[in-house]
Amino acid sequence: MNAVVQQRSPQLDIPAPDKAAITKALDILFDPTDVIELRALHKGRKRTDAGYFDCAHRDRLVAEAVQLSKAGAAVYINLNPLDPQLLARCCNRVQEYASATATDANVIRRRWLLLDFDPIRPKDTSATDTQFKAAKDCARACYKSLKGEGWPKPLAAESGNGMHLLYPLELSNNNESRDLIKGALAGLAQGFDTEQVTLDQTVFNAGRIIKL
Numbered sequence: 001m002n003a004v005v006q007q008r009s010p011q012l013d014i015p016a017p018d019k020a021a022i023t024k025a026l027d028i029l030f031d032p033t034d035v036i037e038l039r040a041l042h043k044g045r046k047r048t049d050a051g052y053f054d055c056a057h058r059d060r061l062v063a064e065a066v067q068l069s070k071a072g073a074a075v076y077i078n079l080n081p082l083d084p085q086l087l088a089r090c091c092n093r094v095q096e097y098a099s100a101t102a103t104d105a106n107v108i109r110r111r112w113l114l115l116d117f118d119p120i121r122p123k124d125t126s127a128t129d130t131q132f133k134a135a136k137d138c139a140r141a142c143y144k145s146l147k148g149e150g151w152p153k154p155l156a157a158e159s160g161n162g163m164h165l166l167y168p169l170e171l172s173n174n175n176e177s178r179d180l181i182k183g184a185l186a187g188l189a190q191g192f193d194t195e196q197v198t199l200d201q202t203v204f205n206a207g208r209i210i211k212l
Helices: 019-029 055-070 084-088 129-148 175-192
Strands: 036-041 048-053 074-078 110-119 155-158 163-171 197-199 209-211
Touching (some): 019 055
């Protein structure tokens, strides 16, 4: 009898992009006045595409995201609102082989604290169902603990192989905020890391991007 390990295998069963779900996510994460960077990384190719979209053209952002995803690119957005002047780089469209993308300095304020629970596994492999459940359990334990301490309700999302919790913030983008978030992630990791799951401590930077 052969033993089979069940894999959560996006390489074998890539879901179709859902325009309605993408639009809903953008509406939850961003204010109507925010400028959003759409960034696409093409696997196996030294190519990054990027563009900047205002509120009046979010339908165009969604259409570009869907097209790029269908072409096999990994599609990302910034997590925090950006300087509107970035629209001058590539306004409401995507530029292939973008010469510049948004950096920490382009963030105008911090709106989200990202907690990224990732199961430990070999490099370039998808999480098994068991590993994904371990990440979900770890995120749930963290959520319950922080709720008991009076933290606000976070957004929760599957990240593909693990879990994201996004807690609302209202902080300036400065060194003090960076160090505060960096310290919070280190403290939470110390409290909730397990032998199967780790909390990513590298996501403290203001210009962090997440998969759309």
